[in-house]
Amino acid sequence: MAAPNYSFEKRKRDNAKKAAKEAKRLRKLEKGVSSSQIIVQAPATDGTEAENDAADTVADESPASS
Numbered sequence: 001m002a003a004p005n006y007s008f009e010k011r012k013r014d015n016a017k018k019a020a021k022e023a024k025r026l027r028k029l030e031k032g033v034s035s036s037q038i039i040v041q042a043p044a045t046d047g048t049e050a051e052n053d054a055a056d057t058v059a060d061e062s063p064a065s066s
Helices: 006-041 048-064
Strands: none
Touching: none
């Protein structure tokens, strides 16, 4: 009887793990696409409005503490 080839069995297990991991990644990616479509449809901003609002909030709070 031939000796078991453990490296071949390990390679088969590793390939099965990689295939399962890739399938899970694709499922998550497909699930994320549906929710990201909502974000893409929202109006795009360059982020300056949020920065200005944050600066205004900080400026409004500082005189009140004096």
